[in-house]
Amino acid sequence: MMPMIRFFTQGLVQILSISLLSTSLPVWANQDAILLSNTPMLIAPSSKASIVTQLSKDAPVTLLKRKGGWYQIQTEDHQTGWLRMLKVRFLSEQESNDRSIARILRETAVMPPASGVSTGVRGVSDEALNQKMEMSPIGLEQLKHFVPVEEEVDAFAKEGKLKTQENVVLPGK
């Protein structure tokens, strides 16, 4: 019986995984992770924010989104809050699948969308890159043609609202 359930749930996980390939979610969106140490879950992405709850080392969480050095996370009991990015370790796809299967068996409910199976989702798919190839071969010498002049670089930065952060000092400079 158990091997049949495992086969069924793995199939379900794979189907959900394939359906996600067409989305543009970040690679880590809905990524399963565990905590590297005891840490407070905060109500907002700021060290001054109030504490929602205290989480323990190895507690499983799901990452929802990122803001600066913070992840918004959901705990297994569906509480949400914010943690420092460096406080988590991503689960491998196998660990994540095992966790998803365990969750299905435990809850015997419909699996939440995109839960724990999104490590294959990529910002730019290989297929998209292959379809858009401009087929003229490029030699090493031709790379200089892609070097932008300074004005192009500055315009590119301006378009992206990128500004030199004068307060940041590079080491050894």
Add this chain to the structure above:
Amino acid sequence: MRKVTLLKFIGVFLCLFLGACGVKIQGIDLGRIFDAAGKVNNFGEKEEQEELALGQDTIKSLLNNATIYPHQTLQSYVNKVGYWLVKHTSRPDLPWRFMVLDDASVNAFAAPGGYIAITRGMLASLNNEAELAGVLAHEIAHVVLLHHMHALQKKSKTGFLFDLAVIGAQVGNASTANAQGELQGPDVSGVFDKAVNDLYYRGLDREDELKADKLGVILSAKAGYDPYAFVSVLQVIGSREGREEADLQRFIRVHPSAETRLNSLESTFFLIDSYDLSNRVLAQRFRTYSQN
């Protein structure tokens, strides 16, 4: 001291001889190197010339088994991100060359003199321009800090004084030259190729990788990108370590574990957190440029 004087004498002699002949080994203009050998007091300039020559030969050697991805829009985009980053380094005037390789594996690497390569497999694993900037900034840091240059010098023993002795000996032993003036036979080419293969197969010293992580993160932040995007890249790679995934094997072999790298970055992010940053991510622009 007498040894140094003797080597300088050999250098000046070979400068006159090779400069007149225009002899090259592995594309390195020996005339130029030995000309520089006369300028012992101007070591920095000589080192940069040697770096450029070594870089050109290194990238040619590495591209023997790789193709540059024939997507001009993408190449141009990656160059713009790269050039915006290098503008903030101590070496903005190097002839930087950024390239996307037609390779599905996840990898990125640098060669001396400003060559930076990223595979389309790595690009496909990224989500936004800040992550791309983080990866490029790490490679730029290797060039700025001369990591590959020094490693190649160490491995092939082509340090400054070794140049004169080793190459001089090879010139003495060489018997023929082709029409382009390149020496034939058992010369330093083999030593050089072996050094390149060893270095890019085994990777840099772990400390060099960790230093490049730190400088790369700070460089990203200085250029206005969200420096934490690089943490995201390492965390995703970390979740795939320990599995037999062909597309990650090379990357994993030549880098410390993601856990080691993230731990090492903690103090850098403690510093980063003290700045008020603009933290640009630019996910939409990344998708637009890379999918069109």
